[in-house]
Amino acid sequence: MIWFRSLLFFLSLIIYTPPYAIFCLVSFPFLNEHQRYQLIQFWGKSIIYFLQLFCNVRYQVSGMEHVNAVLDQPVVILSKHQSAWETIAYLNIFPKDLCYVFKRELLWIPFFGWVMALLNMIHINRSAKESSAISVTNQGRDRLKAGKWIILFPEGTRTPIGSHKPYRKGGARLAGLTEATVLPVAHNAGHCWPRNSFLKYPGLITVSIGPAISSQGKTGDQLHTEVESWIEGEMRRIDPAAYQAK
DSSP: OHHHHHHHHHHHHHHHHHHHHHHHHHHGGGSOHHHHHHHHHHHHHHHHHHHHHHHOEEEEEEOHHHHHTTTTSOEEEEEOOOOSHHHHHHHHHSSSOEEEEEEGGGGGSTTHHHHHHTSOOEEEOTTOHHHHHHHHHHHHHHHHHTTOEEEEOTTSSOOOTTOOOOOOSHHHHHHHHHTOEEEEEEEOGGGTSOTTOSOOOOEEEEEEEOOOBOOTTOOHHHHHHHHHHHHHHHHHHHOHHHHHTO
């Protein structure tokens, strides 16, 4: 049954996404940045709906009061990364237009990547670490000034449930250099949408948004330690069984 439900979800993706992407590509020249983002938001909302409809994957969010408290501030979101789910769901969970920092190889994905290339996101060449760090800082400062929130996944790649991959410091350094507030986010989406898995498992995903972390007077290293400590501690609270098994 899980396999069949996963197949229905997969079919919904391949039937829905290409024509929607073509619609976006045709529409984008006539839209401003926020309107383009709204189109992508609707796509994300649709995918999460299909996932619930066919695979019975639901989610709950705690900590929205921390988001509401910083609506008028420049924000860098640093999140746990277990799944493709969060990259889609966050489009509608957070009330601000998000600017994702991602590897440029994603731009080569048919339809999805083509649309991403027309959005004002930050894509980097991970093989050129020094120039990428400078580019992220410069572009990040511009995006924050434009009122967008920047989102990074400091683990750098999706990790299995119950695992802890040492965090990269780029996101914390960006927040420190731009004096942006940091919102740490923990979640357990890997249980329902494992990395590189065709199967999607029914369940309730918990997203926990932590208290805002000020970057004022802190170095990037200090922010990095504080963010990693909160996220990993929260992961063990919302998903204790996954870590006890290790």
